Amino acid sequence: MNMSRSTFLVDADWVVDHGQDPDVVLVEVDEDTAQYDINHIDGAVRIDWKRDLQDPVRRDFIDKRSFEKLLSAKGIANSDTVILYGGNNNWFAAYAYWYFKLYGHRDVRLLDGGRKKWELDGRPLSSDDVSRPGTNYVASEPVSGIRAHRDEVIEQIGGSSIVDVRSPDEFSGKILAPAHYPQEQPQVAGHIPTAVNVPWSKTAADDGTFLGEDDLRALYADAGLDEVNDIIVYCRIGERSAHSWFVLHELLGYSEVRNYDGSWVEYGSLVGVPVEK
The missing domain is CATH 3.40.250.10 (Rhodanese-like domain)
Structure with a gap:
């Protein structure tokens, strides 16, 4: 993987080597929001794209305060490297990535190939519950220039x-x-x-x-x-x-x-x- 791609992508070997680092957070975001309960990469927390990323009343994504509350509850700090992955070629993981960029997270990347590549390689999955100590996440105001109305x-x-x-x-x-x-x-x-x-x-x-x-x-x-x-x-x-x-x-x-x-x-x-x- 070349240097430019490593800014935005990691591979499975990187996750094996760094997934348990204290400043790295693995996050699964799936189209099938129940998939995480069956199994997930060891240490990964879940973000539910429907429940967590959508405004509960109007059709829009969550606001800055709600994003801060979500990441604080998931144990994600501003200084953490966040690795997102999911099924179906990472389509909802990429959706979450865009949210992280919209609210100015410093270091967020995708696991190249997501669950599909991980499973094709025969890598282990876990069904253990994962929780992290809460944080006080502070998001930026929405970044202009990446969303169209x-x-x-x-x-x-x-x-x-x-x-x-x-x-x-x-x-x-x-x-x-x-x-x-x-x-x-x-x-x-x-x-x-x-x-x-x-x-x-x-x-x-x-x-x-x-x-x-x-x-x-x-x-x-x-x-x-x-x-x-x-x-x-x-x-x-x-x-x-x-x-x-x-x-x-x-x-x-x-x-x-x-x-x-x-x-x-x-x-x-x-x-x-x-x-x-």
Whole structure:
């Protein structure tokens, strides 16, 4: 793993060597929020993307104070190195990573390949309960420039590059959500006009690890994004687009990439906005 990637990614050997260090915190974030109860990497705490990261009343992510309370309760300090991982090529782990970046955490990384690579390698898992002493975590105000809101997206149609990271069937309007999800949330199917479709899943190898830099650059170059900086990514609820945000902003170094976390559940329910199929 080269030095630039080591800023954002660790591999399984690194976790074996450093996972028990006092200033390293492993955190599992899964689509299936019950998976952690079955087993997890030894020493990892859980963040539940539904219960912990979403506002309990309105559709939005938790505010600064709630993020501080969450990390304090999980035993995470501002000075800790946080290693996030999960199933399905780290899609919800990448979503949590984006939250950590939004609230200014100094050192947060993904375990390359997540649970999939860990299990394929036959590495051990534990079902032991994990708790850490509480902390007094202090988050920064939300970092500007990495989140896009609906009005900004609408204004940028035909301007900034908009990347739809959903499956081709979702992009074309054949389905509203991934095939294994309910299909009732957005009111219409389709995509934002002028968006290009670069499915998030194409950025990962069969073992769940990220493709190499040359392959990733070629993937986005084929979509006409090789010399573009101002990019908005979206999916259905913002988790897959957070994964693509990680690839573009962190691994490839695109300077202006924003995640539209309202994504198609919001946009597809708006009245009077343009839609293409």
